Amino acid sequence: MKIELLQPEPELEFGDSCRCQDMRFGIGHYGTFDFQDSSGPRTIKLGIVGTAATIDALTEWLITCKLEIPGKRDSKQPRLYPPFPGFTQTQSFHASLSWDERDLIPISLSDEACTGSFNEVVEKVVNIYVSEIDSLLERSKLDVVLCAPSLEHLKIVTRTLEPISRDAAAIVTTSEEVQPAGVRPSENADSAAASDDDGNDPQKETVWYEFHDLLKAKSLHLRTPLQHILPATYDESRAAEQKKLKNRDQQDEATRAWNLLTAIYYKAQGIPWRMTRDDADLRTCYVGVSFFRTLDTNRIYASSAQVFNRRGEGIIVRGRLAYEDTNKQIHLDEPGAYHLIEKAIEAFKGEHHHYPARVVIHKTSSFSNEELDGFKKFLKEKGIEFFDMVYLRQSFIRLFRADTDPPLRGTLWQLDERHAILYTRGSVPFYEAYPGKYPPRSLYMDCENAQRSVRELARECLALTKMNWNNTRFDGQLPITLRAAKQVGLILKYLEDADTSKLSQSYRFYM
Structure with a gap:
């Protein structure tokens, strides 16, 4: 048996074939891998679906992302929290975001859409979003559609007490681990067992739908990728309330910009970086x-x-x-x-x-x-x-x-x-x-x-x-x-x- 440290840290390749081990420093110093390639995205056309309030807040924040966003304040690890350089055609990503007013689609939910079992409501809300996205793409050629549901919409389609995490349920190695996301064991096992004579499976489990996953599934035929964005990504004032739903720690603003804009760039068929090869x-x-x-x-x-x-x-x-x-x-x-x-x-x-x-x-x-x-x-x-x-x-x-x-x-x-x-x-x-x-x-x-x-x-x-x-x-x-x-x-x-x-x-x- 032998313990060793694999060194050096694997590098990635960025613009001009320059190499760096960190994604953000690589893009910041050398640009994306494909920024000199004519096939790389230069103007990324966006559509946005959400509520009127989330669309306004998100577009305002995306405009902010055109400029540099400082790294985390008072951090003792500046390499862990670097500034975001700005999303412009003159540096780093060498691309810009654009959107037309007609491609900003506000969605409201009727009382009927919010009525029914949990899974029925999730499916109805997803169908409303997909229908609006479908109509949007019929009239506009877009690179990426941003889906920005409000916290009010998310509360309707989110179960706050999930028995297992989505990640834990997604990938399996043994049959004991094969369990879909959102599975909740029967709340009354004795009652379930008692009903076995009626042909019901005593081990039957209830599957709760997941809004994000069902939305992606029902949108695959649209041929334009979606980017799902939570409210606290662009509006820090919603972080505490959002954590009650998603239980995620809030990242600093520059990190949020790095992660979101890199994902959008990739979904617009860009290549932010690639593995090196001799x-x-x-x-x-x-x-x-x-x-x-x-x-x-x-x-x-x-x-x-x-x-x-x-x-x-x-x-x-x-x-x-x-x-x-x-x-x-x-x-x-x-x-x-x-x-x-x-x-x-x-x-x-x-x-x-x-x-x-x-x-x-x-x-x-x-x-x-x-x-x-x-x-x-x-x-x-x-x-x-x-x-x-x-x-x-x-x-x-x-x-x-x-x-x-x-x-x-x-x-x-x-x-x-x-x-x-x-x-x-x-x-x-x-x-x-x-x-x-x-x-x-x-x-x-x-x-x-x-x-x-x-x-x-x-x-x-x-x-x-x-x-x-x-x-x-x-x-x-x-x-x-x-x-x-x-x-x-x-x-x-x-x-x-x-x-x-x-x-x-x-x-x-x-x-």
Whole structure:
């Protein structure tokens, strides 16, 4: 066994091929990766749906974001809280935002829309928003639609006492963990059991709809990505009230601007940054495989392959039914594994006009022999000789340092040649701080079915944690392959009977 620190921190590539380990400093100093590319977004046309009050407040704040926003006041970690440079065509993002008055759509909810069971109300409110967005896109060609519900609307469609977090429910490894977001066990188990003679399942669970996820699901056919924005993002006076609903700490204004404007830039088909690649590196396709349970909680689907290249361009494909083995691990059979990797790699080829030289598969449960046979069969047929299949899951093993700070990000504990514990979150020397609130969890890596060394795959995993365009600090735990799996599973579960071939496959629509 060996413990080491993977150094240096993986860098990202920005404008003029300049490199930096931090997203915000990279964009601030060198510009976005594609700012000199004629295909990059220069004027991003927005539409906004919300209430009259939220539209006014949001547009006013977006105008503020054209100028520099100072970093967090009195902070002892200036690298952790840098200023936002402003969203203009002359620096950093080299792009601007624009909107027409006719594309600002106020929404009001009738008494009828707010009447019914919780799920009925959520669906009615979502349908109202989607209908307005659909009408908006019929008359205007937009790059991104901002959805800005008021706190009053959010209170109507939010259950404040959720038994499990959305993240915890989105990605599963065993059947005991396969549970959709918003699942609440029966409040009266004895009563439920007593009704079993009537044909009711005593284990039946109630599924509460999630406004954000259902809105994204019902908007996938619109072919324009949405950006959901909470009121406290642009109006700090709503932070305390919003926390009662979402229980999220308020970020400083510059950080909020960095995160939101980077996400909008990416959704407008921009490339804020990409992973670095040496000339000797193989052209690699990264695939994340995970599972989710449908709304009726009875069937488990292969959520997809989430397919990414080093530019962060993501493609989502949906797989077949999975099954539960005797150890309650979720797996695909051989035809299902072949079908999933075939769809993933063919989608990659459709985007890039060639097959990758190397394929990396990240999976949230162990690889069964059937899965290995199915994956390898397809790769062999296409002449793809280089592949690495890595089983990743959260670990309960924790390391401790001599001082009070958590282990450094990049700490790798090699248990043997094929297994390791990796800290993707932890204290960051660049920030001179640990950018988290609670002790970080490590990742367990099982590389028994990989060709490259654990150390190489761990460094790659670290780099992939930075390919998240909703967060401009490199403190995420999961690589984008599996982080995307969470988001995709939360949305696809609402589409079990839909023809997903007609829906957008781009990750921009799911994040």
